Amino acid sequence: MISILANPxxxxxxxxxxxxxxGVIALMTICLGLWLGIWHSPEDYQQGHSVRIMYVHVPxxxxxxxxxxxxxTTSLIAFIWRHPLAxxxxxxxxxxxxxxxxxxxxxxxxxxxxxxxxxxxWDARLTSMLVLLFLFFGYMSIWAxxxxxxxxxxxxxxxxxxGVINLPIIKFSVNWWNSLHQGSTLSSPNAPGLPTDMLIxxxxxxxxxxxxxxxxxxxxxxxxxxxxKKQRRAKENKAATVTMETL
Amino acid sequence: MSFIPDFGKYAIxxxxxxxxxxxxxxxxxxxxxxxxxxxxx
Numbered sequence: 001m002i003s004i005l006a007n008p009x010x011x012x013x014x015x016x017x018x019x020x021x022x023g024v025i026a027l028m029t030i031c032l033g034l035w036l037g038i039w040h041s042p043e044d045y046q047q048g049h050s051v052r053i054m055y056v057h058v059p060x061x062x063x064x065x066x067x068x069x070x071x072x073t074t075s076l077i078a079f080i081w082r083h084p085l086a087x088x089x090x091x092x093x094x095x096x097x098x099x100x101x102x103x104x105x106x107x108x109x110x111x112x113x114x115x116x117x118x119x120x121x122w123d124a125r126l127t128s129m130l131v132l133l134f135l136f137f138g139y140m141s142i143w144a145x146x147x148x149x150x151x152x153x154x155x156x157x158x159x160x161x162x163g164v165i166n167l168p169i170i171k172f173s174v175n176w177w178n179s180l181h182q183g184s185t186l187s188s189p190n191a192p193g194l195p196t197d198m199l200i201x202x203x204x205x206x207x208x209x210x211x212x213x214x215x216x217x218x219x220x221x222x223x224x225x226x227x228x229k230k231q232r233r234a235k236e237n238k239a240a241t242v243t244m245e246t247l
Numbered sequence: 248m249s250f251i252p253d254f255g256k257y258a259i260x261x262x263x264x265x266x267x268x269x270x271x272x273x274x275x276x277x278x279x280x281x282x283x284x285x286x287x288x
Contacts, residue, residue, distance in 0.1 A: 049254035052261050056268040103271050107264040219279045223286040
């Protein structure tokens with residue numbers, strides 16, 4: 001699959017039908033998830049209505065980690081096989097990834113105020129999420145400041161690959177250290193689990209956010225390919241003009 | 248089911264989270280549409 005999409009022409013063909021599909025699924029699942037989350041899900045017996053923050057906080061945090069995971073994997077692919085499209089995918093993941101990380105931090109902070117009585121604590125889970133945001137910023141600033149795009153891709157790719165160590169830290173921080181943040185509710189077999197009324201909007205919004213992320217990334221990569229084509233054409237025209245002048 | 252549900256003492260926190268989320272998603276959507284119109288002519 002990866003080798004098929006590594007060709008820009010094949011990627012564009014894939015993007016032309018996959019982009020709108022991701023977009024439509026995202027729109028439908030997000031609207032339905034928000035409607036169920038706000039109007040139909042029950043309140044928690046301990047947390048009351050503040051539990052509704054979970055429906056926007058958990059999908060944002062999950063997507064932030066997924067974005068970084070894809071960014072690091074595609075950077076590794078670009079590093080090994082030197083395929084420029086992999087770098088473009090990594091670059092395209094950075095902005096939505098940073099947005100989802102910031103969203104997870106803001107909504108988590110507001111949820112923290114209702115549950116723990118404070119907006120922020122230097123807890124392992126919260127701190128590692130903040131580190132993730134800085135990693136996204138670092139990655140984007142390398143692309144923005146280095147003029148040589150090949151060097152920028154290599155340096156930013158290294159940052160992405162080294163920073164991937166933060167993902168297991170975020171995931172397991174609640175098990176490794178004492179934390180105010182609750183443990184995993186869905187993936188742990190010993191966890192009490194969620195009632196269906198709460199699980200459905202959570203899953204819908206998680207699918208919706210993921211499809212939205214996919215839609216944004218596909219569009220951003222399409223734009224990068226369009227920019228590269230324009231730059232190549234401009235270079236060719238310039239070279240042709242110089243050749244004509246010398247003749 | 249009322250049109251605007253009452254979330255009691257947590258209303259400000261819950262609604263802020265939802266508005267910030269919708270704002271973030273809409274910002275990314277508009278940015279994407281803007282970049283599409285700029286680069287794919």
